[in-house]
Amino acid sequence: MQKIILKPIGRVHSPIRKKKWGGREPVVSEIGLSPGYEEALEGIEEYSHLLVLYWLSRTPPRSRGRRLKIHPKSRPDLPLVGIFATRTQYRPNPIGLTQVQLLRRRRNVLRVKDLDALNGTPVLDIKPISPRTEMPAKTRVPEWYHRLWKKPLR
Amino acid sequence: MQKIILKPIGRVHSPIRKKKWGGREPVVSEIGLSPGYEEALEGIEEYSHLLVLYWLSRTPPRSRGRRLKIHPKSRPDLPLVGIFATRTQYRPNPIGLTQVQLLRRRRNVLRVKDLDALNGTPVLDIKPISPRTEMPAKTRVPEWYHRLWKKPLR
Numbered sequence: 001m002q003k004i005i006l007k008p009i010g011r012v013h014s015p016i017r018k019k020k021w022g023g024r025e026p027v028v029s030e031i032g033l034s035p036g037y038e039e040a041l042e043g044i045e046e047y048s049h050l051l052v053l054y055w056l057s058r059t060p061p062r063s064r065g066r067r068l069k070i071h072p073k074s075r076p077d078l079p080l081v082g083i084f085a086t087r088t089q090y091r092p093n094p095i096g097l098t099q100v101q102l103l104r105r106r107r108n109v110l111r112v113k114d115l116d117a118l119n120g121t122p123v124l125d126i127k128p129i130s131p132r133t134e135m136p137a138k139t140r141v142p143e144w145y146h147r148l149w150k151k152p153l154r
Numbered sequence: 155m156q157k158i159i160l161k162p163i164g165r166v167h168s169p170i171r172k173k174k175w176g177g178r179e180p181v182v183s184e185i186g187l188s189p190g191y192e193e194a195l196e197g198i199e200e201y202s203h204l205l206v207l208y209w210l211s212r213t214p215p216r217s218r219g220r221r222l223k224i225h226p227k228s229r230p231d232l233p234l235v236g237i238f239a240t241r242t243q244y245r246p247n248p249i250g251l252t253q254v255q256l257l258r259r260r261r262n263v264l265r266v267k268d269l270d271a272l273n274g275t276p277v278l279d280i281k282p283i284s285p286r287t288e289m290p291a292k293t294r295v296p297e298w299y300h301r302l303w304k305k306p307l308r
Binding site for chain 2: 002003004005006007008009037039040041042043044046047048049051053055065068069079081082083084085086087091092093095097122124125126127128129130138139140141142143145
């Protein structure tokens with residue numbers, strides 16, 4: 001299949017310098033878009049939440065799509081499952097996706113809460129949340145998923 | 155900034171051959187991954203919903219990021235807003251993102267409901283929905299957003 005070429009639209013400025021084991025940080029960070037995109041952000045401040053797509057740039061290219069199964073968060077007590085059944089960074093196309101709360105916009109800079117991307121991460125796209133399409137009333141998840149979040153992480 | 159190269163992991167097989175004006179189709183389609191990724195899907199059937207990332211391959215490259223503002227769904231009665239405040243395909247990196255209901259998996263093929271991608275669309279990634287992170291209790295959206303979906307579309 002053909003190759004697809006993307007170009008980052010900006011970068012994450014975050015206090016997160018190193019990925020901690022165990023997931024999500026309650027953190028405030030900023031997304032600085034290239035100044036030429038300031039106009040393209042107009043009206044975004046009317047949303048409370050956004051989806052941020054970014055490039056997991058620290059995933060070594062050689063590891064992309066090599067591992068087909070993993071233990072979620074490397075926990076051997078959880079089952080070995082396919083990478084597409086998890087949110088691991090070891091994906092064929094390591095695109096990260098996080099829902100964030102938008103705190104404010106100033107010109108080409110968005111201040112957001114709950115973005116778990118590392119400082120310097122290239123940003124690919126920003127999409128508003130569409131409540132009409134993006135919130136199933138009820139979801140079913142694997143049994144291990146509940147265990148993943150219930151057990152206190154070290 | 156650096157260029158990023160992606161490679162599709164599979165394709166959408168859908169009855170949708172032409173994008174209709176006005177949005178979402180209640181449609182059942184299939185995502186056929188490259189056979190090498192069958193193992194990477196193991197366990198995905200335990201989720202009810204997935205996020206599908208795909209390449210909006212019919213967006214002309216020259217239009218990428220050129221338009222900075224649009225009227226949502228080309229409706230002049232709705233305000234002119236920045237492209238990042240909408241889900242338009244005319245984005246610098248035209249990555250589509252749709253939440254689908256997973257109906258079944260057979261080997262490397264997922265049958266899904268509500269995928270609004272055209273037949274033949276290259277698929278970039280498949281992620282499970284994480285209820286822990288992906289469902290804000292309450293979202294705020296622009297006033298025009300309510301009008302967009304309230305008014306019956308032609």
